[in-house]
Amino acid sequence: MSKFFYSIRFRIHALNVGLVFAISVAFLVIFLENSRRTNSKHLEDIAKKTVQYLNADIQNALAPAIDMANYVATFADDYDLEQNTHILGKMLPAVSSAFEAYYGTTLSRFDGGWFATATDWDPYSTNPNWDQLKRPWFIYAMQSPGKITITDPYEDSNTGEICVTIVKTVADSTGKIKGVVGVDIFLDKLTEIINEHKITEDGxxxxxxxxxxxxxxxxxxxxxxxxxxxxxxxxxxxLKKQGIKFRDGMYITFIAVPNTPNWHFVSIGSLKSLDKMDLTPILIIIAIFIVLSIIVSFVLGSRISKPIKKLTDDVSKLGLSDLDIRVEVNTNDELGILARTFNKMTADLEVSIETSTRERAEKERIGAELNVAKDIQVSMLPCLFPAFPHRTEFDIYASMQPAKEVGGDFYDFFLIDDNTLAAVIADVSGKGVPAALFMVIAKTLIKNNAQSGKSPKEVFEIVNNLLCENNEASMFVSAILGYLDIPTGKFTFVNAGHNPPLLRTNGRFNWLKTEPDLVLAVMENISYKQHEITLNRGDELFMYTDGVTEAVNNKGDLFNNQRLLEVANNYLDLSLREFIVSIKCEVDKFADGAEQADDITMLALKMKYHK
Amino acid sequence: MTINKTQDKGKLTISIEGKLDATTAQEFQDVLIPAFDDAREIVLDFEKLTYISSAGLRVLLAGHKKSFAKDVPMKIINVSEDITEIFTMTGFASILSIM
Structure with missing residues (x-):
C-alpha cells in the first residue's frame, strides 16, 4: 500500500485540473506559434514593400537625368565635344540639384567622343589615359542595355571616394545606343538611405x-x-533564395533587390514590438476555464465520492460478529453493483458461517462423544494394580495405550474360581467405532463364557460362532485365552490367530510358538486347538498386540519381532509393571516421534511359587 | 500404496505395491469388492506388498466371503516371507487360496 492516502475525490480533482491546465498550455503554445508565423509573414510583406520603395528610389534617382540624356542624345552628334560639354554643363546641374542625395550626374558618349558631368571635372584633359569605356558605370550600363541598373561599389576617379552609380544606356529616336547616363551615390549617403528603411523598431x-x-x-x-x-x-x-530565418530570438529577413548585381536587402530585428502582444484576454479565458473545471470536478467528484464514502463507512462497520450490515447505495452504476454484490457476499457469508458453526459444533459433539467412548472402553479393562493383592502365588500386570481414536485392542483377566485365573489379550481388526463395538461384544462374550466353567477351547468355539453371526462388516478378532491353574502352574490356552507370546523359562524369554488357528469371527464351526504349558517358579508369560511389533518410525521401519525379543531380554528381573513400562519406552524411542498408529496392549503374568 | 489392475479376458490381476494398513485398506476394498461383479477370476499379486495390517486382512476376508458368494475364485500369488508369516499366524493361510 502507498505511504500516502489520496482520496478518489482528490484524484478526480487533480486529474481534471491537470487536464484543463495541460489543454490551456497547449492552446497557448499553438496560439503563440501561430502568431509567430503570422508575424513572419507580416514581416516578409513589410520587407518586400521596403525593397519595392528602395527600388523605386533607385529608379527615380535617375529619371530626370534619363529624360535629359535622351533629349541630348537626339542632337549630340550635331555638335562637337566642346559644344556638347558646354550644353551639358549648363543642363546637368539643374537636373542633379533635384536630388541632393546624389553627388554627380554624368553623361558620356558611347564612342568616347565626349564625356560631361554636372561638376566641372574633365578627365580627358587632365589624364590622357582615362578611358570611360573601362569605367565600371559604363560597363554595368552596357551589360543591361535599356535598363536602369546600379553598379557595385567602386572608387570614383574624380574624388577618390567609394561610390555606386545608377546607370542606363542612352539611345536616339531610332533606338540606337548613343551613350550612358549615370548618377553617382557615395556609400555614406546610400547607408543613410538604407538605415532609414528599418522594418522593425529595434532592427x-x-x-x-x-x-x-x-x-x-x-x-x-x-x-x-x-x-x-x-x-x-x-x-x-x-543568398540564392530570399526568406526569413529565425535565430536566437531574431528575425533575419533576406530580400533580393531588383536591378542590382544580386544585392540583398537584409533586415535584422527581434520583433519584440510584434511579440509584445497582449496575452491578458487569453490568460483570463484560461483562468475562467480552470475555475469552471474545478467547480465541475467538485460537483462530479462529490457525486461519485459520496456513495463511495457511504460504502466505505458501511463496510468498515462490518465485523465477523456483525454480518447484518447492509450497504445502502442504490445508484445505477458500478458502485451500485458493487454494493449489491457486497450485500450478497455478506448474506452468503452469514449463511456460510452459520453452517460451518453448526458443523463445527456437530464435529465437537461427535469428538466429545468419541472421547467418552474411549474412556468407557478403557474403563472396561481391569486397571487396578496389584489386581489380586492377597494372591501372592502369581503376579499380573497389563496396560493398553490407545491410539488417537477408539480402537479394538483389549485385555482381560479374572478369577474363574479360587484356583483358576483367566487371562485374555485380543485385537479387533480395524479401528474406530466399529472396532470398539466389536471389541465390547467379543470381550463380554469371552468373559461370560469363561466364567461359566467352559475350557478355553470351548469358549473360543462358542464365541467364534456367535461373532460369525451377522458379521456383515467382516470384522475379526485375534485373541489368546489362557487359564492358569494357580496351584500347579499349568497354563492351558488357545490362540486364535494372535501374535505368539513370549515365555520366560530358565531366565530367558523365547517365543511360545504353537500351530496357529484362525482368528475369531471369520468362519463358523472352527475347531480350536488347546495347548498346555507349565509355568514354573519365576517363569513369566508376556502377551502383546501388533501395536508393539508393528510400531513404525519415521523411516517406515517396523519395530518387529526380533527387536521385541532382544528388548525383552534386556529388561529381566524387573517387576512386571517396570518391565511393561520399559518395553513401552523402547517402542517410543524407536518410533522417534512418529505418531502411534495402533493401540499398544501388553499383558505379563508371572508365576511366583506353587503352593 | 499403489494399485494396478490388468485384465486378461475374465481374469483380473490386481497388483499391490507398498503397505496395506488402516489408511490404505479402504482404497483396496473399493477396488477389490466391486471387481467380483465382472471378473470370472481374481488374482492378487502381492509381490511388492511390504506390510499388511489387520485392516488389510479384513479386506481380504471380505473378498474371501464375496468370492464364495459370487463363486468367483480369488487367488493370492507371489506372497513374501513376512506376509506369509502374518497369514500363518492369523490362520488366514488356511482359508485363503495362496499360491
Whole structure:
C-alpha cells in the first residue's frame, strides 16, 4: 500500500485540473506559434514593400537625368565635344540639384567622343589615359542595355571616394545606343538611405552584395570589409533564395533587390514590438476555464465520492460478529453493483458461517462423544494394580495405550474360581467405532463364557460362532485365552490367530510358538486347538498386540519381532509393571516421534511359587 | 500404496505395491469388492506388498466371503516371507487360496 492516502475525490480533482491546465498550455503554445508565423509573414510583406520603395528610389534617382540624356542624345552628334560639354554643363546641374542625395550626374558618349558631368571635372584633359569605356558605370550600363541598373561599389576617379552609380544606356529616336547616363551615390549617403528603411523598431538594415559583403552598415568600418555570412554564421545558400530565418530570438529577413548585381536587402530585428502582444484576454479565458473545471470536478467528484464514502463507512462497520450490515447505495452504476454484490457476499457469508458453526459444533459433539467412548472402553479393562493383592502365588500386570481414536485392542483377566485365573489379550481388526463395538461384544462374550466353567477351547468355539453371526462388516478378532491353574502352574490356552507370546523359562524369554488357528469371527464351526504349558517358579508369560511389533518410525521401519525379543531380554528381573513400562519406552524411542498408529496392549503374568 | 489392475479376458490381476494398513485398506476394498461383479477370476499379486495390517486382512476376508458368494475364485500369488508369516499366524493361510 502507498505511504500516502489520496482520496478518489482528490484524484478526480487533480486529474481534471491537470487536464484543463495541460489543454490551456497547449492552446497557448499553438496560439503563440501561430502568431509567430503570422508575424513572419507580416514581416516578409513589410520587407518586400521596403525593397519595392528602395527600388523605386533607385529608379527615380535617375529619371530626370534619363529624360535629359535622351533629349541630348537626339542632337549630340550635331555638335562637337566642346559644344556638347558646354550644353551639358549648363543642363546637368539643374537636373542633379533635384536630388541632393546624389553627388554627380554624368553623361558620356558611347564612342568616347565626349564625356560631361554636372561638376566641372574633365578627365580627358587632365589624364590622357582615362578611358570611360573601362569605367565600371559604363560597363554595368552596357551589360543591361535599356535598363536602369546600379553598379557595385567602386572608387570614383574624380574624388577618390567609394561610390555606386545608377546607370542606363542612352539611345536616339531610332533606338540606337548613343551613350550612358549615370548618377553617382557615395556609400555614406546610400547607408543613410538604407538605415532609414528599418522594418522593425529595434532592427538594423544592410545591403549586401552577391557574396554577402556589406555595402552599407551602421558601423562604416565594416563596409566592403566584413561579410554578413560570417558575422551571422549563415550558409551561402540564403543568398540564392530570399526568406526569413529565425535565430536566437531574431528575425533575419533576406530580400533580393531588383536591378542590382544580386544585392540583398537584409533586415535584422527581434520583433519584440510584434511579440509584445497582449496575452491578458487569453490568460483570463484560461483562468475562467480552470475555475469552471474545478467547480465541475467538485460537483462530479462529490457525486461519485459520496456513495463511495457511504460504502466505505458501511463496510468498515462490518465485523465477523456483525454480518447484518447492509450497504445502502442504490445508484445505477458500478458502485451500485458493487454494493449489491457486497450485500450478497455478506448474506452468503452469514449463511456460510452459520453452517460451518453448526458443523463445527456437530464435529465437537461427535469428538466429545468419541472421547467418552474411549474412556468407557478403557474403563472396561481391569486397571487396578496389584489386581489380586492377597494372591501372592502369581503376579499380573497389563496396560493398553490407545491410539488417537477408539480402537479394538483389549485385555482381560479374572478369577474363574479360587484356583483358576483367566487371562485374555485380543485385537479387533480395524479401528474406530466399529472396532470398539466389536471389541465390547467379543470381550463380554469371552468373559461370560469363561466364567461359566467352559475350557478355553470351548469358549473360543462358542464365541467364534456367535461373532460369525451377522458379521456383515467382516470384522475379526485375534485373541489368546489362557487359564492358569494357580496351584500347579499349568497354563492351558488357545490362540486364535494372535501374535505368539513370549515365555520366560530358565531366565530367558523365547517365543511360545504353537500351530496357529484362525482368528475369531471369520468362519463358523472352527475347531480350536488347546495347548498346555507349565509355568514354573519365576517363569513369566508376556502377551502383546501388533501395536508393539508393528510400531513404525519415521523411516517406515517396523519395530518387529526380533527387536521385541532382544528388548525383552534386556529388561529381566524387573517387576512386571517396570518391565511393561520399559518395553513401552523402547517402542517410543524407536518410533522417534512418529505418531502411534495402533493401540499398544501388553499383558505379563508371572508365576511366583506353587503352593 | 499403489494399485494396478490388468485384465486378461475374465481374469483380473490386481497388483499391490507398498503397505496395506488402516489408511490404505479402504482404497483396496473399493477396488477389490466391486471387481467380483465382472471378473470370472481374481488374482492378487502381492509381490511388492511390504506390510499388511489387520485392516488389510479384513479386506481380504471380505473378498474371501464375496468370492464364495459370487463363486468367483480369488487367488493370492507371489506372497513374501513376512506376509506369509502374518497369514500363518492369523490362520488366514488356511482359508485363503495362496499360491
Amino acid at each position: 538594423k538594415s544592410f545591403l549586401v552584395d552577391a557574396n554577402g559583403l556589406y555595402i552599407t552598415h551602421q558601423d562604416t568600418s565594416k563596409i566592403l570589409e566584413n561579410n554578413i555570412l560570417e558575422d551571422m554564421k549563415l550558409d551561402k545558400s540564403i
